[in-house]
Amino acid sequence: MGHFFHYLFEPGLVSSGPVRVALLVGTVVAVTSGVVGVFTVTRGQSFAGHALADVATTGGSGAFLIGLNQFWGFLAFGIGAAAFLEIIGVQRRRGRDVATGVVLGAGLGLAALFLYLDAARTSTTGASFTVLFGSIFVIASSTVPALIASGLIALLVVVVLSRVLLLSSLSPDIAAVRGVPVRAVGAAYLIALAISVSLSAVAIGAVLSTALLIGPAATALRIAKGPVRAMAVSALIGVVATWLGILLAYDSYDWPPHGHGWPVSFFIVALVVIFYLLTYLRRPSRSRSARTASGAAGAHSRSEEGACSAAS
Amino acid sequence: MFSGFMMNTWIAATIVAVIAGVVGFFAVLRGSTFAAHAIPNGAFAGAAGASLLGISTLIGLAVFSVAGALGIGAFGRRARHDVATALALVLMLGLGALFISVSTEYAQETYSLLFGEVFGVSPDELLPIAILGAASILAIGVIFRPLMLSSAMPEVAEARGVSSARMEMVFLLIMALAASMTVPVVGALLMFSLMIGPPAAARSFTPRPGLAIVLSIAFGLATVWTGIAVSYVTNWPLGFFVGVLGAVFYLAGRAWATLRRTRSVRAAGPGRPAPVTAQPA
Numbered sequence: 001m002g003h004f005f006h007y008l009f010e011p012g013l014v015s016s017g018p019v020r021v022a023l024l025v026g027t028v029v030a031v032t033s034g035v036v037g038v039f040t041v042t043r044g045q046s047f048a049g050h051a052l053a054d055v056a057t058t059g060g061s062g063a064f065l066i067g068l069n070q071f072w073g074f075l076a077f078g079i080g081a082a083a084f085l086e087i088i089g090v091q092r093r094r095g096r097d098v099a100t101g102v103v104l105g106a107g108l109g110l111a112a113l114f115l116y117l118d119a120a121r122t123s124t125t126g127a128s129f130t131v132l133f134g135s136i137f138v139i140a141s142s143t144v145p146a147l148i149a150s151g152l153i154a155l156l157v158v159v160v161l162s163r164v165l166l167l168s169s170l171s172p173d174i175a176a177v178r179g180v181p182v183r184a185v186g187a188a189y190l191i192a193l194a195i196s197v198s199l200s201a202v203a204i205g206a207v208l209s210t211a212l213l214i215g216p217a218a219t220a221l222r223i224a225k226g227p228v229r230a231m232a233v234s235a236l237i238g239v240v241a242t243w244l245g246i247l248l249a250y251d252s253y254d255w256p257p258h259g260h261g262w263p264v265s266f267f268i269v270a271l272v273v274i275f276y277l278l279t280y281l282r283r284p285s286r287s288r289s290a291r292t293a294s295g296a297a298g299a300h301s302r303s304e305e306g307a308c309s310a311a312s
Numbered sequence: 313m314f315s316g317f318m319m320n321t322w323i324a325a326t327i328v329a330v331i332a333g334v335v336g337f338f339a340v341l342r343g344s345t346f347a348a349h350a351i352p353n354g355a356f357a358g359a360a361g362a363s364l365l366g367i368s369t370l371i372g373l374a375v376f377s378v379a380g381a382l383g384i385g386a387f388g389r390r391a392r393h394d395v396a397t398a399l400a401l402v403l404m405l406g407l408g409a410l411f412i413s414v415s416t417e418y419a420q421e422t423y424s425l426l427f428g429e430v431f432g433v434s435p436d437e438l439l440p441i442a443i444l445g446a447a448s449i450l451a452i453g454v455i456f457r458p459l460m461l462s463s464a465m466p467e468v469a470e471a472r473g474v475s476s477a478r479m480e481m482v483f484l485l486i487m488a489l490a491a492s493m494t495v496p497v498v499g500a501l502l503m504f505s506l507m508i509g510p511p512a513a514a515r516s517f518t519p520r521p522g523l524a525i526v527l528s529i530a531f532g533l534a535t536v537w538t539g540i541a542v543s544y545v546t547n548w549p550l551g552f553f554v555g556v557l558g559a560v561f562y563l564a565g566r567a568w569a570t571l572r573r574t575r576s577v578r579a580a581g582p583g584r585p586a587p588v589t590a591q592p593a
Contacts, residue, residue, distance in 0.1 A: 046394035047346040050401070088566075098512045101345035102562045105505035109555015112427040112501065116549045119423070205409070211402035218395045263413045269406030273399055280390070 021144060022136040022246050028151040029203045030212055030238030035231045036158050036196040037217030043169045048085060050210040051100045053197045055081035055107035057206035061114035071143050074198040082194035086187050136203050136264050147199055154195040157188055165189055166227055204265045212238050215272030222279040241271040320433040324441055325536040328494045331445045333529035334452055335490045336507030338483060340515060342463040346394055347384055347484060348507045350401035352491040352500040354380035356425045357408025364415045373492040380404055381484035389477050427499045427551040444493035451486050460521060502551045506532055509558020516565030531561050
């Protein structure tokens with residue numbers, strides 16, 4: 001048993017500096033993404049979440065160009081894109097995917113330019129890999145306080161707004177009748193989403209931050225009853241996937257090809273997808289599964305509404 | 313600008329713009345924008361895997377884009393469509409990250425697969441692009457009416473016996489076909505921009521589907537031709553010009569639609585489904 005543990009947890013795992021930073025930042029990222037993701041999935045805004053991450057890459061590569069820390073570039077472009085999406089109408093159901101797509105296309109075009117200029121300036125093409133796929137093991141420790149602070153801000157915004165946000169996500173009309181400023185709430189949520197996505201883009205890479213945003217939340221909405229529990233389960237799944245991913249990536253230095261670890265992002269994504277697929281094994285006979293995600297949240301919205309009317 | 317090797321670029325880009333214009337029109341109409349993003353991006357991971365195994369890039373692209381399309385189609389039926397798409401995309405990209413990291417000397421190829429290498433089109437690449445492009449357009453031509461109906465009015469289509477789930481699957485496979493051929497030339501990101509910007513703009517200008525497809529192809533051609541010319545002069549990446557021009561066309565379309573709406577009392581917004589003029593037999 002001792003030997004097995006020794007095999008599973010490589011010596012030096014916990015004492016290694018980069019691994020400690022990775023575990024700390026990974027936890028913050030996973031919890032933030034998990035909680036924010038529940039609303040992203042409920043609102044059907046997975047594409048917006050993914051697009052924000054990708055547009056944040058543009059900022060990341062831009063920051064690379066002017067020698068700024070990538071995180072600020074990610075954050076600036078993420079929030080800017082969120083504001084832009086809000087203006088051109090991402091909150092409407094119809095046509096919003098197209099609007100998102102156009103913003104994403106323009107952002108990626110700009111990313112192509114920045115990366116080209118990066119490559120022309122530094123005569124390396126490594127920038128594109130770092131920016132797109134990131135690595136949780138190379139986070140500069142000077143960025144860590146900023147990462148944690150922004151994660152907490154995003155988390156705080158969503159938790160404070162969770163009640164109105166949930167109501168306006170599930171039934172904008174009822175929310176409007178009850179005096180909820182639906183548009184302002186949506187905009188605040190979009191900013192929180194942008195912050196959370198920029199954060200995870202730094203940690204596991206822009207393209208893969210979608211995994212932590214959508215995977216745990218979609219899994220949690222399938223197995224947990226009620227949004228509060230779903231948020232908790234989602235954060236938990238995210239943290240477990242991140243820790244296991246870091247552990248496996250650390251172990252993988254001994255796997256073929258030798259002396260070259262497998263990317264953390266791969267492990268985290270694979271675990272997140274496996275968790276999601278496992279929920280299908282659990283309840284294969286559920287016939288209404290087509291709308292399970294909304295169903296789980298919808299069932300709770302009714303009780304939430306009941307609570308609202310009881311309170312008023 | 314029109315010398316020997318550049319001619320290949322012009323021809324390839326023209327074919328790609330036509331394919332993207334036609335396939336993209338339906339992608340925009342059906343709201344499958346996310347799938348249009350996910351399939352070419354996932355295909356990119358397949359190319360990375362193929363290069364690791366030392367087999368033809370085309371096989372890797374085809375396997376991953378078809379697998380992605382099947383995954384999105386199958387899971388999209390049982391769960392939320394956007395969730396299924398997001399998870400299929402990240403899974404493929406995660407594998408891509410693994411492939412790229414295992415094969416060490418891949419950075420340049422990564423860049424060109426994502427952002428395209430349109431200036432390095434060899435003559436023997438043209439034929440497969442043309443054949444697969446023709447195949448995907450032919451496939452759309454064959455299922456044009458049911459696809460149109462199921463895209464614009466899924467309930468009516470369902471009532472007439474057109475299964476929207478099956479239509480979705482067929483359409484995703486056509487998109488995968490188009491993606492696997494065009495990604496090595498124009499890059500995963502460019503293909504996406506071409507499939508969204510021009511068709512979305514075209515739909516703002518006209519509600520008629522036939523005209524919208526023609527306009528969408530025209531905008532696509534204008535985008536890539538301008539892009540290639542400017543890119544040739546400035547040496548900046550083509551992807552930048554295509555992304556920006558696509559957005560410009562889209563904003564122009566939105567502005568035009570808004571202008572027209574404020575003029576006419578009829579509230580025919582840009583986001584409404586296009587009326588189906590062609591009645592199914």
